[in-house]
Amino acid sequence: MSVQREVETGGKSARRIAGVVTGVFSALVLLAAASYSVIVSVVNWVTVGFLAYPVSGVAPFVVISGAILTMPIVIPTVLVTVKILDDSSH
Secondary structure: OHHHHHHHHHHHHHHHHHHHHHHHHHHHHHHHHHHHHHHHHHHHHHHHHHOOOOHHHHHHHHHHHHHHHHHHHHHHHHHHHHHHHHHHHO
16 A cells, blocks of 8 residues: 555656646746847847847857857756656655
8 A cells, every 4th residue: 555655656756847847948948039139139139230230140149149049958957857857755
């Protein structure tokens, strides 16, 4: 009987971990998408609109800023996941 309870608890814990990781990841992706759109708008306004650079010259910087914004998504998701896994193992 106690073995069955441990299995059920493990299943609930796994679902809880998956739910938290999914929620944190989704929130971070949403925030990163919003910040990326702001960065693209500002870069476009400053470089193309204000400084009159060609769009083809600015495009690599927009791609690089998108790549840089993936780090704030991955790193906190990993940190939260490790923290939850560490807390649930004790």
